[in-house]
Amino acid sequence: MDQRVSFITLAVPDLAAERRFYVEGLRWAPELDVDDVLMFRVGERLVLSL
Numbered sequence: 872m873d874q875r876v877s878f879i880t881l882a883v884p885d886l887a888a889e890r891r892f893y894v895e896g897l898r899w900a901p902e903l904d905v906d907d908v909l910m911f912r913v914g915e916r917l918v919l920s921l
Contacts, residue, residue: 880920889921 883889890909893899902918903910909921 875916877916878918878920883921886921893921 886907886909890904893909893911894901899911899913901909902912911919913919
């Protein structure tokens, strides 16, 4: 079986600032944006969670 990373979670001190950076700065569209969770699909099989 090939080993792959498919989900990465980063703990950030200021989610609002990170949201501005990724959504407004990089123009990434969130897959999920609720409460204290922000997720982006950054590859075919890779999700970044903040």
